[in-house]
Amino acid sequence: MNTPNIEKVYIAGHRGMVGSALCRRLAGTNTDVVTASRNELDLCDPAATADFFRTHRPDAVIFAAAKVGGIVANNTYPVEFLSQNVAMAMSAINAAYQAGVKRFLFLGSTCIYPRDCPQPIREESLLTGPLEPTNEAYALAKIAGLKLCQYYRRQHGVMFHSAMPTNLYGPGDNYHPEHSHVLPALIRRFHEAKMDALPSVTIWGTGSPRREFLYVDDLADALVHLCTIADPPDWVNVGTGVDQTILEVARQVAGTVGYQGEILTDPQRPDGTPIKCTDVSRLHATDWKHQVSLADGLKRTYESFLSETGAGNLRSV
Numbered sequence: 001m002n003t004p005n006i007e008k009v010y011i012a013g014h015r016g017m018v019g020s021a022l023c024r025r026l027a028g029t030n031t032d033v034v035t036a037s038r039n040e041l042d043l044c045d046p047a048a049t050a051d052f053f054r055t056h057r058p059d060a061v062i063f064a065a066a067k068v069g070g071i072v073a074n075n076t077y078p079v080e081f082l083s084q085n086v087a088m089a090m091s092a093i094n095a096a097y098q099a100g101v102k103r104f105l106f107l108g109s110t111c112i113y114p115r116d117c118p119q120p121i122r123e124e125s126l127l128t129g130p131l132e133p134t135n136e137a138y139a140l141a142k143i144a145g146l147k148l149c150q151y152y153r154r155q156h157g158v159m160f161h162s163a164m165p166t167n168l169y170g171p172g173d174n175y176h177p178e179h180s181h182v183l184p185a186l187i188r189r190f191h192e193a194k195m196d197a198l199p200s201v202t203i204w205g206t207g208s209p210r211r212e213f214l215y216v217d218d219l220a221d222a223l224v225h226l227c228t229i230a231d232p233p234d235w236v237n238v239g240t241g242v243d244q245t246i247l248e249v250a251r252q253v254a255g256t257v258g259y260q261g262e263i264l265t266d267p268q269r270p271d272g273t274p275i276k277c278t279d280v281s282r283l284h285a286t287d288w289k290h291q292v293s294l295a296d297g298l299k300r301t302y303e304s305f306l307s308e309t310g311a312g313n314l315r316s317v
C-alpha cells in the first residue's frame with residue numbers, strides 16, 4: 001500500500017462488490033490482506049469481533065462490510081438496515097481501537113446527506129436537514145459510524161476516518177430483481193429482454209431522478225489512496241461529480257447490452273432522492289480523480305455479468 005507502518009490490512013466484507021475490488025487492488029502489493037467470511041466472523045457480534053481483532057492484530061482496516069441494497073430493499077427492511085449496520089460499525093470500530101489499530105477507514109454512502117441539500121453535495125451538508133425517507137435507516141447507521149470514527153480521532157488521536165461513496169457498480173454486484181441497485185437491475189432486465197426478444201422494458205419510477213455512478217475499481221483505488229494520506233479529512237465524498245437522469249442511464253444500459261426495444265417508466269415505483277451528485281473538490285484536493293467513464297464501466301460490468309451468469313455464479317441476494 002506504500003504506507004509507512006501499514007503492513008497488514010483487514011478488508012471487512014471481502015466477498016462483496018467493494019471488498020473484492022479492494023482485494024484485486026491490493027493483490028501483488030506488499031500489504032498483507034486479512035479477511036474473514038461472515039460464517040467465520042459475524043461482525044454484528046461484538047465479542048467475536050473483539051476476539052478476531054485481538055487474534056489478527058491488523059495495522060489498518062478498510063470497512064466494506066454492511067447490509068446493502070437498492071431503494072426497495074432499504075424501504076422494505078429498515079429494521080435490518082439500521083440495526084445490523086449500527087451493530088457492525090460499533091463492534092468493529094470499538095474492537096479496532098481496543099486492539100491498537102492505527103488506521104480505520106469506514107465506508108458510508110452519499111445517502112447520509114439531507115434529501116434536498118444543495119447540489120453538488122458538499123461534505124458540509126451533513127446534518128443540515130431531513131434525510132430521504134426510503135433510505136433513512138441505512139443513512140442513520142452510516143452517520144453513526146462516521147461520527148464514531150470522528151469522535152475516536154478527536155478524543156483519542158487515532159487515525160479513524162470515513163469515505164462517502166456515491167452509487168457504485170461493477171463486477172460482483174448483486175443482481176437480485178427487487179433488492180439490487182439500479183444498474184445491476186437494469187443490466188439484468190435488458191439482457192433478459194434481449195434474450196427473450198421482448199418489445200419493451202419497464203424501469204422503476206419516473207426516470208427523472210438524477211444519479212452519479214462510480215466504477216468499483218475506481219473506488220477501491222481511491223480508498224487505498226485515502227489510507228496513504230497522513231492527515232485525511234474526517235470524511236470525504238468519493239464520486240465522479242457527473243450525474244444523469246435514470247432514463248438517460250437506462251438508454252445507456254440498453255445500448256451496452258444491445259437491447260433495441262422500447263423503454264417504459266412505472267411511476268408507481270419510488271423515485272427516491274430527486275438528485276444526488278457529489279462535490280468532489282475535497283477528494284480532488286487530495287490528488288485523486290476517477291479514471292473509468294460510465295460508458296467504459298458499463299461495458300466492463302456487462303462482460304463480467306455475462307461471465308458470472310455463464311459460470312452459474314451470478315449473485316442475486
Ligand SMILES: NC(=O)C1=CN([C@@H]2O[C@H](COP(=O)(O)OP(=O)(O)OC[C@H]3O[C@@H](n4cnc5c(N)ncnc54)[C@H](OP(=O)(O)O)[C@@H]3O)[C@@H](O)[C@H]2O)C=CC1
Pocket residue numbers: 012013014015016017018019037038039041042043044063064065066067068088107108109110164165166167168169172173174181
Ligand atoms: N453498492 C453501492 O452502490 C454502495 C455501497 N456503499 C458501501 O460500500 C460498502 C460495500 O458495499 P457493497 O460491496 O456494495 O456491498 P455487498 O453487499 O456487495 O457486500 C457487503 C459485504 O458485507 C458482508 N457482511 C454483511 N453483513 C455481515 C456481517 N454481519 N458480518 C460479516 N460480514 C457481513 C457481506 O458478507 P456475505 O458475502 O457473507 O453476505 C458482504 O461481503 C458498504 O459499506 C456500503 O454501504 C456505499 C455507497 C454505494
Ligand SMILES: C[C@H]1O[C@H](OP(=O)(O)OP(=O)(O)OC[C@H]2O[C@@H](n3cnc4c(=O)[nH]c(N)nc43)[C@H](O)[C@@H]2O)[C@@H](O)[C@@H](O)C1=O
Pocket residue numbers: 068069070071072074109110111134135138166167168179180181182183185186203204205209211246269270271272273
Ligand atoms: C447507493 C444508494 O442506493 C439507494 O438509493 P438510490 O440511489 O435511490 O438507489 P437505487 O439504485 O435503488 O435507485 C436509483 C434510482 O433508479 C430508479 N430505478 C429504475 N429502475 C430501477 C430498478 O429496476 N431497480 C432499482 N433499484 N432502481 C431503479 C429508482 O427508482 C431510483 O430513482 C439507497 O437506498 C442506498 O442503498 C444508497 O446509499
